[in-house]
Amino acid sequence: MKSIEIVSIVRIVGMMLYFFIAAQGAFYHFGFGKALYHIPAENFIELRKAVDPVVRSKFKGLYLSALGVLFIWFLVSDKSAGFWSYGPVLIAFLMLIADMVLIIKFSEPVNELINSDLLNTQTGYNAARGEWLKFIFIRGYLSMAGFFLLMVQMAFNTR
Secondary structure, three states: OOHHHHHHHHHHHHHHHHHHHHHHHHHHHHHHHHHHOOOOHHHHHHHHHHHHHHHHHHHHHHHHHHHHHHHHHHHHOOHHHOHHHHHHHHHHHHHHHHHHHHHHHHHHHHHHHHHOOOOOOHHHHHHHHHHHHHHHHHHHHHHHHHHHHHHHHHHHOOO
């Protein structure tokens, strides 16, 4: 396989993986996240308890795969052509790392609290929902911005 074909495959796979991550952010930003503020907090907690075990392992694999592919994409980028040939990939990669740090430091502890039986008051339910939604929105903005940068890179870097 020629070097140019490998680069193209890495770019396409990287775009697809990042798309799925950014799609989650867009999904919450453009409606579902806002709708979750309008349902009773107890229902939100029950919904999260049902969804989390289904998506957790899939998203873990998705994030780790995207991280690996973007790192490879950055490595195979033509650095001699200037910052615009590799910069958007590097920044999108760093945004993905920032997203993963937010997952580990903030989202996972909230998920663990939600999945435990420690929440048993309306105030606790509301606080957990607010905290979870705050970080899913922040993470969504990061992933959508990273995906936009990758689209810009693909549009302006024809090699």
